[in-house]
Amino acid sequence: MVVDRRKMIVDAATNSFSQFGFKATTMDQVAKIANVGKGTIYTFFSTKEELFDEITNSLIKEMKIAAEEAIDETLTFQENVHRALYRILEFRLEHQLTIKLFQEGREMRTPAAMEVIERIEKAILNFIKDKIEKAINKGEIQRCDPELTSFVMLKLYVALIFDWEKNHEPLSKEKIAKVLEQYIFEGLSK
Amino acid sequence: MVVDRRKMIVDAATNSFSQFGFKATTMDQVAKIANVGKGTIYTFFSTKEELFDEITNSLIKEMKIAAEEAIDETLTFQENVHRALYRILEFRLEHQLTIKLFQEGREMRTPAAMEVIERIEKAILNFIKDKIEKAINKGEIQRCDPELTSFVMLKLYVALIFDWEKNHEPLSKEKIAKVLEQYIFEGLSK
């Protein structure tokens, strides 16, 4: 195998999707960047969506790895959830592909982009849900509905990181940790 | 004063905005429904936006009244916040005008509709913030940032009422109260 055409295609498509988004990436363009004929792409992927799926699935896998790496078994459940969630949302801001996709979903409502956003969200929810279930079994936290709890946590994180700064100064990582601790883990009542 | 033309206009416009939204409501239509010449509208309101503002300001006032009515001084802060927030979000589902406006903002991005949504959100935040400040002064709850706390509460409510049911069975009013109590007011840790 002199050149791995499949890899060339995937790399070219990743670049193009990251720069221009799903809709504005054409198969002709991908073929040209990858230095292959357009037909070659279709020997590996039967549609543009399938090519896109392969790339976004890798993205989600990478995200999971990043989240797992953020976890430190010697720390408490609280600290780990914070570290993992913060890392995942940081990941979103570091990777051109996620930035572009979220923008495309929000501004142009491209269905393919919106589907990926949903898949990403579900992957994050599953990740946290799993951690919560384990923490319950270990007796680290109170018994609770893991589905609902992971949902509440993610919503709160997204709100604090992305929504809060639409009208306020961004919150520091430490401040977010404190807020989450105060609300989710401790409660507000006297 | 045989007929109150101003009221006729406001009523007609309210109906039309509720049915068709801001963009699809024409001043000719409002004039026709109100049984006045179009010029008459412009003796009371200098632009379509100004007419719209008058109507949406009434809406926000009505919302505040509904929220205040939901509050019962003999109950705890927790119960009252829940009652008020739930009432406000219920209000959104009961009033055609808010339903239409939120839909128009989401689907068509009509600037006028999006501005109103923002005004509504700010009004709700101010309302809760005020209640939180009073509760702190009375020593009913822990000291906390009222701005941030009201933000967290509203985001959580909206998530539980509107976002949760995109992928799950809707939560009952009681369940929402319980969830909020568990997280915001008590905390999750052992």
Next chain:
DNA sequence: TTTTGACCAAATGTCCAAATTAGTCAGTAA
């Protein structure tokens, strides 16, 4: 057998004339 790019139908974008709309104002009615 693998790769290719010319080719096709379908989707998308580009015009521009016709229709619609917010806002005005000369004139009518009270």
Next chain:
DNA sequence: TTACTGACTAATTTGGACATTTGGTCAAAA
């Protein structure tokens, strides 16, 4: 004189004919 009106205008939006671009195919070349 005052309150009201609707024909009018400038600006924007719409519809639809026409041109271009795009995802996907396939006969031929490598």
